[in-house]
Amino acid sequence: MKSGPGAIKVFSLNWVETGRRVPRKKKHVMETKVRLVDIAERAKVSRATVSRVLCGGGKGSIRVSESTRKRIMDLAKEMNFSPDPSARSLAGKNSYIIGCLIDTQASLQKNAILSRIEEMLNERNYRLMIGQAHDSYRRLVKYLADFRSYHVDGLICFAHDYQEFSLADCFRPEDNVVFIDEPNVPISHFVSSDFHQCYQNLVLQLVDAGRSRIGYTTFYSSLRCNLSKIWGYRAGIHARRLESFELNIEQIISPKKLAEQVVAYVRQTQLDAMILFCNDLFAMAVCRELAAAGFRVPEDVAVIGCDNSAFCEYSTPRLSSVELFPDTLAEAAVELLFSVIDKRPVPPKVLVAPEVIYRDSTPESLKNG
Numbered sequence: 001m002k003s004g005p006g007a008i009k010v011f012s013l014n015w016v017e018t019g020r021r022v023p024r025k026k027k028h029v030m031e032t033k034v035r036l037v038d039i040a041e042r043a044k045v046s047r048a049t050v051s052r053v054l055c056g057g058g059k060g061s062i063r064v065s066e067s068t069r070k071r072i073m074d075l076a077k078e079m080n081f082s083p084d085p086s087a088r089s090l091a092g093k094n095s096y097i098i099g100c101l102i103d104t105q106a107s108l109q110k111n112a113i114l115s116r117i118e119e120m121l122n123e124r125n126y127r128l129m130i131g132q133a134h135d136s137y138r139r140l141v142k143y144l145a146d147f148r149s150y151h152v153d154g155l156i157c158f159a160h161d162y163q164e165f166s167l168a169d170c171f172r173p174e175d176n177v178v179f180i181d182e183p184n185v186p187i188s189h190f191v192s193s194d195f196h197q198c199y200q201n202l203v204l205q206l207v208d209a210g211r212s213r214i215g216y217t218t219f220y221s222s223l224r225c226n227l228s229k230i231w232g233y234r235a236g237i238h239a240r241r242l243e244s245f246e247l248n249i250e251q252i253i254s255p256k257k258l259a260e261q262v263v264a265y266v267r268q269t270q271l272d273a274m275i276l277f278c279n280d281l282f283a284m285a286v287c288r289e290l291a292a293a294g295f296r297v298p299e300d301v302a303v304i305g306c307d308n309s310a311f312c313e314y315s316t317p318r319l320s321s322v323e324l325f326p327d328t329l330a331e332a333a334v335e336l337l338f339s340v341i342d343k344r345p346v347p348p349k350v351l352v353a354p355e356v357i358y359r360d361s362t363p364e365s366l367k368n369g
Contacts, residue, residue: 034081099147102158104134116330178337181225191333194351196232203236209363211273215245218277229277255285273302280305284315303361317360
């Protein structure tokens with residue numbers, strides 16, 4: 001090796017004091033992007049045929065059999081092929097990406113809907129790009145800008161029902177957006193649970209079971225998702241000419257604190273049924289606090305939760321709750337979204353009927369009915 005002034009000395013340190021050899025680091029090798037021609041060679045078809053199947057390209061005269069289409073789709077998945085969204089957009093083609101806005105504090109049911117949406121999009125060879133934020137107009141708008149830069153084919157929006165701000169002015173007609181729950185956005189498409197009819201029927205069924213002092217509890221009563229529940233409750237109350245009992249809590253508090261407030265309200269108003277529009281965890285806390293205060297559930301006070309989580313079967317007593325059918329909501333949202341993308345005439349809203357699952361926290365006659 002050359003020595004002297006200016007010489008470059010190269011050292012290879014492969015040993016430490018213990019005498020154990022230190023393995024050399026492997027050089028990072030960039031993965032080669034899978035091309036249409038790569039899939040064509042494996043499938044033993046032309047590049048134009050692959051383009052027709054995966055990108056909607058090729059001339060209209062190119063016809064592809066179902067077996068060939070399936071072989072190409074399987075190979076694309078195996079080889080982790082993904083179309084370049086920018087290139088496809090410049091060519092006037094779909095990006096095969098769907099954007100999704102969801103709150104970081106979304107309920108278990110909202111996340112169950114999102115999970116099913118992802119499954120359905122994967123079956124259609126679409127990818128899902130998710131933007132998460134909580135109570136932040138700036139971040140949600142930034143995510144919308146990111147989605148547009150990726151030329152997403154459509155949007156599914158969970159995060160839009162806020163007291164502090166509205167996203168009504170953020171969406172464009174070309175966004176192809178479908179909302180989960182009714183938004184405060186004119187000329188929009190949305191999928192929602194039919195809470196109005198559900199809670200109206202629930203009140204009527206409780207009255208038929210002998211209850212006459214029926215109340216509800218909710219957080220943030222002015223949110224649109226809660227308003228439909230409240231209106232349904234009031235419709236049932238007015239239909240039977242009963243007094244309404246409404247405990248609205250305009251901030252999020254712990255299950256224990258909410259339960260304490262509910263028990264105090266029950267004692268004050270002598271309620272014999274309490275409907276909780278918030279999730280089952282809060283309803284279970286109410287059942288526990290009622291028992292600690294000497295109330296029997298359901299003999300003295302019936303309790304009904306919302307979401308019908310798996311824990312309802314294991315609570316004491318087993319909790320009656322409203323089943324929202326998240327898979328059905330997800331499937332309806334995806335079908336509506338692709339109808340909007342394809343410019344097919346569709347109704348502005350799709351309502352999914354919830355169902356009350358009666359268990360041990362409500363009168364026995366309701367389970368048998």
